[in-house]
Amino acid sequence: MASNELVFLFLCRALKRKRLLQTIKQEFPSIRVIEVPCIGRFNPILAFKMITAGAKGVLLLGCDPGDCHYREGNLISERRILYAKETLTAFGIHGSRIQAIWYNPGKDKQILHDIKLFLSEIARLPMLTLKPTQKKEG
């Protein structure tokens, strides 16, 4: 799996959806899941590092604003993603490479659909030629 097809998914552990995690891992081999204790732990600097290193995109999966286990984890990340997307746009990089999916209970199928939608959307984006060509494969 060359690094330029990778998508990173920050999954909020407070979601407690073990089965959803399994299906994501099976259905989307190009997604690397990073479990974080709270979606507020997401730091756009990590997303920038992934994108400049050649990753295709970054996804966030947490609860809908209002029913966050820690009350404001998703509120903070929602604002961070706004500025992260706009900063990427300011640099001529597609802001849509970073996307948050806010989950409300009982909508697992909806989540998988949203992820598929995101993957198809960023599949069309050109590969960022920032890192000098991979000296060695893998």
Place this chain on the structure above:
Amino acid sequence: MINWSKITEATRHYLKSIFQPGDVILSYTESNTPGIMTPLVIREAEAIDKIILNPLCTQNLSVYLSEFFQQDIQSGNPAAGKWVVTVKPCDARSVIQMISDEQIAKDNLEMVVFDCDGTVTTKSLKNLLGGEIRSVKFEDHQAKGETLANKEVTADLVGSYQTKCSDSAICSLPDMHDYSFISESNRFVFHGSEKENALIQDTLSREDCFQRVSEELSKCIRCNACRNVCPACFCSDRCVMDKPKLAIPYITKEITLDQIFQYHLIRFYHVAPNCTACGECERACPQGISLSIFYRYLHRLNKQLFGAESGSSDSDKQKLLSYRFGEDLV
């Protein structure tokens, strides 16, 4: 047109009237490098006469305020008196934004805003006067210089200012309810150019914009001048990018295109909510990278999203804190 010697005289007069022992004044004076002024830290009243204000006063003095306030807090004995800073209208907005970011305390700060009709950078002054100069004087809106071969050269200053001065979206005065304003007409006269220069993010396609940004940033040598000169980057001496202790760092020290992108992405992401487009990063860049491409886009963003430019009033709370119910999701 501004009469700079009058403005200098009025500022000195006002500062002498409010100076108390223990106060520290931040202003400008001549450096012995022709074509650039140097910030001046005044701790005794006699030094006030050294203050000189002219179109070369480009530095944004608010960048020193956060550092001096930090020193006060760390040293445990806050400055006996007040911090007094003389700023141009566009830099005043940086001071206002720092107050609303709670980086500096409003009560022991006195901001003195002097009127300005555009500043000239060392580079543009050199182009104006056609080469290296031995000295320069400013009289009724002309720059009178003396070349290295002792020849007199003069040039009109109109329309030769920095990007930020000729951009109408940025040359504006914050609300000044309890700050003093020094000008001949005692009200702010807008001096920037009316036309709004288009942003490349709007005019170019995404790929061309990325291409243009890559060309610009490929010249970067990561000397940190843009970060250390930025008043919105108030944690520049303990920055996440200097964290040598992380085994896998957020950013490496390589001066290669991907790490340069990472550097500027991190920087502009952090200052996005409180950048007041003071233009200092573009002026201080030794490589001449037009960083206004980024800060003008993010500056406009705040106006579009939250209806208020950063640095317009010292009471509106930080926008980054968190999403507020009712806003639409991104």
Place this chain on the structure above:
Amino acid sequence: MDTNRIYKKDMNQVFSALKKLGMAVIGQGFDEKQRLVFKEVNSFQELALQEITPLQPVKSFLFPPTETMFSYQKTEKGTRLTPEQEAGASKKKILFGLRPCDVHAIEYIQKFYNGNFPDQPISHYIENTIVVGIACATPSNACFCTTMGISPVSSSGADIFLTPTDDFFLIEFLTEKGKSIQSAFAASLKASEANDGNWKQKIEQSTINSLLEKIDVEAIKGKVNQAYDKPFWKKYSDVCIACGGCTFDCPTCTCFDVRDVMESKSDGYRYRAWDSCSFASFTLHASGHNPRNSKLERLRQRIMHKYHYTVANMQTWSCTGCGRCIRVCPVGINTRSILKDIKEALHE
């Protein structure tokens, strides 16, 4: 010393001859945004020798801002290191049209990087570089080469030396390296004429008159450290913003950082990149203790290193008075005024 003339109109033949020898010619010219830089040039017209010397020094071609030292692969049989000598490096380079201050800077860098543990990658770059010096007729208002004992027409350290006039250069081939490419110039060399000799004095006189001042630094040579505790430093450190501009644009600044990058479980590389003593993390210990904690100490270190420590260790200033630190400073700190303050402080 046989001096010849070479007319500017014939220079393009010389350039194409050099290209045939597989050489990259690097000189000062304007880039696509009209910024004065050192870049690879293909024709004589691309050069802008009448301008002052560019802000970013030519050292970036000898001591690259970032350089991979080696990449590694961990295999079961052990670790394999492949030192990375950039392809471009082995290609011979000609630095065309360097002022005496830049030529002396290269001499200093070569001397510094040799010593008892020679820096093999950099000496390899310098070995593959031919320096074509030129008499400086267009100084900047920040220049102070005469203060540092360097004449604007000094040819020492250059392999070939040019003296510019209106339509021709006087050219001298000074070293074996310079003579090794004399063949490329041979076809266009013309005999020099009687009064060619005084072109150099004319240029030297006019350039020295253009310099703003000359400070007698010999009076403080070897004693600069006595100004260590003087109060004037605070005047500068209050205003300094501790960016790396003055050190990155200085042709004789040689400090670098060494770090690793892990690309995968088994592969990665070690690189070195420019570093600056004005950065806080430059001397930070793992324990958190920082020997130079304040901006004052770091600003003073730059001055002490250039005007005292290298005088003590290498019996030479490590400053050639090119004025770049003065031109680049965003807050107008002038190194010459620091030198004058040191002189004044030592005479009390």
Place this chain on the structure above:
Amino acid sequence: MSNQPNHYLPSFGKILETKQENSLIKSFLVSVPDTMQNTPVLPGQFFQLSLLGYGEVPISLSEYNPEKKTYLFCIANTGAITSKIHQLSVGEEIGIRGPYGNGFPIAALKGKNIIVVAGGIGLVPLRSIIHYSLTNPGYFTHLEILFGTKSTSDFIYKEEIKQWRLKPDTTVKVTIDKAEKAWNGNVGFVTSFLQENCADHSEILFSLDPSFENTVILVVGPPAMYKNVFRALEKIEFPDKKVYLSLENHMKCGIGKCGHCNCGEKYVCLDGPIFSWLEMKSLPKEY
């Protein structure tokens, strides 16, 4: 010219044994790489140890055994790289470059009384000089080891200290900063041994060689400790030419090029890390 060796390329040694000395320090017995088989190593010199992918750290050598061809490095877990080195296990490889630095002035110590003042981790580099006296019996007239740590749990080299006590003309004095229940030895800073009023004060200084003619003191410890050492030695007017200290500056290249360890006119990696107290007086307080 360009066919010189590239001093930045590390060679590799295998980790033969590891031992957790205390909560902070772990010692690694490493095989000498074949490119360094017959390179002499002076006590007090250091090596640049590489953990590829993370970086390099300067580590003073504790023991060099030419017969068994092994180096002994005792590494404190204080930084990003050292914490990763601590996770290495026996059999793995570690990059080694060196030896660098001047080391202790062995010639000047011949036939002298040697006092070793070690503050906590300072005993790690000083062990190289103690090992030298064990492998060259009679080289020093008398060896006195003064070792101080914060608490009993910080002790290192417990077995070695027992053997050092048995060696002829060798005395060992140990102290901890604060009293502890199970401890009935000395309490106080290691510098208290250098004061006459201390009950268990140094025999060399106050009985064997009170005129200090034939005595040299070697001191290694955290920078804060050096101030107390200087104060104690000034009080008894011990000559500053005969006190040697090790400076632990931030280092990167180890060969005097990268500029990080520059302190005054000296480069700690080239002219040090061992400096005499006299030299230190001329250095600015930047270590």
